Amino acid sequence: MNIQSLSVCVPAGCPNNCAYCVSAMNNQPDNTYENLAQLTLRRRRGLTVRQEEEYDLLWQQYADRMAFARDNGCNTMMITSNGEALVNMEFILALCDMNVSLQQPFRWIELQTSGITLTDNRLDLLRSHHISTISLSLADIFDDHTNAYINGIEPKFQFALEDMCRRIKQHGFNLRLSLNMSDVYNDIPPEEIFARAAELGANQVTFRKLFLSDIYKGTPQAQWIENHPYIRDVSIERTTSPVEDGFASFQDWVYHHTDGMRDIEEYVLRHGTPLELLPFGAMRYSVHGLSTVVDLNCMNKGVKDDGSVKYLILRPDCHLYTRWDDKGSLLF
Numbered sequence: 001m002n003i004q005s006l007s008v009c010v011p012a013g014c015p016n017n018c019a020y021c022v023s024a025m026n027n028q029p030d031n032t033y034e035n036l037a038q039l040t041l042r043r044r045r046g047l048t049v050r051q052e053e054e055y056d057l058l059w060q061q062y063a064d065r066m067a068f069a070r071d072n073g074c075n076t077m078m079i080t081s082n083g084e085a086l087v088n089m090e091f092i093l094a095l096c097d098m099n100v101s102l103q104q105p106f107r108w109i110e111l112q113t114s115g116i117t118l119t120d121n122r123l124d125l126l127r128s129h130h131i132s133t134i135s136l137s138l139a140d141i142f143d144d145h146t147n148a149y150i151n152g153i154e155p156k157f158q159f160a161l162e163d164m165c166r167r168i169k170q171h172g173f174n175l176r177l178s179l180n181m182s183d184v185y186n187d188i189p190p191e192e193i194f195a196r197a198a199e200l201g202a203n204q205v206t207f208r209k210l211f212l213s214d215i216y217k218g219t220p221q222a223q224w225i226e227n228h229p230y231i232r233d234v235s236i237e238r239t240t241s242p243v244e245d246g247f248a249s250f251q252d253w254v255y256h257h258t259d260g261m262r263d264i265e266e267y268v269l270r271h272g273t274p275l276e277l278l279p280f281g282a283m284r285y286s287v288h289g290l291s292t293v294v295d296l297n298c299m300n301k302g303v304k305d306d307g308s309v310k311y312l313i314l315r316p317d318c319h320l321y322t323r324w325d326d327k328g329s330l331l332f
């Protein structure tokens with residue numbers, strides 16, 4: 001089995017209210033995955049010897065699953081959450097300590113966050129715990145107010161992106177900007193988005209198509225995504241007609257020329273150098289010195305067509321899964 005990345009799901013709530021939040025859309029009851037990992041960290045007083053032993057075994061079980069991914073060629077750990085991972089710093093630090101204690105620790109560790117509560121003190125801690133990349137999930141990289149508004153960030157947690165990025169870089173991290181593409185970017189050419197990412201000091205940029213599925217149709221999040229599409233209709237003027245362009249129908253032709261993600265893809269193809277294929281099937285490019293990924297399906301499946309597992313998810317119930325949205329994908 002060749003596993004290319006391990007996503008560790010930190011048990012955490014979230015004070016944000018992102019308009020496009022997949023967790024809220026999915027609305028899994030809190031008890032879908034029993035939070036055993038956190039229980040082992042925060043043990044009640046007065047446990048019996050047997051209970052203490054059980055908790056020790058659970059923590060060991062958790063470590064074993066991490067080691068399993070390492071044994072199968074995986075060297076990339078993504079620290080993520082159904083909420084905001086930074087809400088549970090205690091867990092993140094314990095996880096990193098556990099990693100160090102593995103026979104072969106993960107060396108490439110990425111933390112995915114909306115950026116709230118990322119103080120200098122926390123950056124120091126994360127760095128000293130071997131996290132290498134901070135990935136900021138953002139709604140708008142040009143306007144802090146719009147970013148806070150769309151992500152539903154409480155006033156006390158709002159931040160200035162330029163200052164945040166500068167501090168992340170000062171602390172020696174790789175900085176990835178994960179751009180959640182909505183109508184915020186409709187009138188901004190791709191080159192300006194890349195220029196802004198470079199200005200912010202990013203090393204890596206991911207363009208993320210917002211997740212929509214028929215299953216979640218009608219939820220406030222799905223409606224928001226439908227009402228705020230990322231479209232670039234200027235390219236229609238550059239084209240001739242559906243027939244000349246080789247499209248079967250006018251609808252296909254309009255879709256092709258208005259989908260903003262295609263515009264980004266075309267730009268990346270024109271200006272980028274392909275680097276390698278990532279576990280979930282997207283290609284990584286180098287564009288104007290920035291490592292660039294266009295992610296068309298953020299809920300992508302961990303199993304390839306040939307049945308091989310490309311990435312795994314470690315849940316707080318101390319088990320490994322191959323899919324985000326299916327409890328039946330339990331591996332062991």
Ligand code: SF4
Pocket residue numbers: 014015016017018020021022023024081082083084114151
């Ligand atoms: S930070 Fe993540 S979990 Fe929290 S509301 Fe936004 S998308 Fe949802």
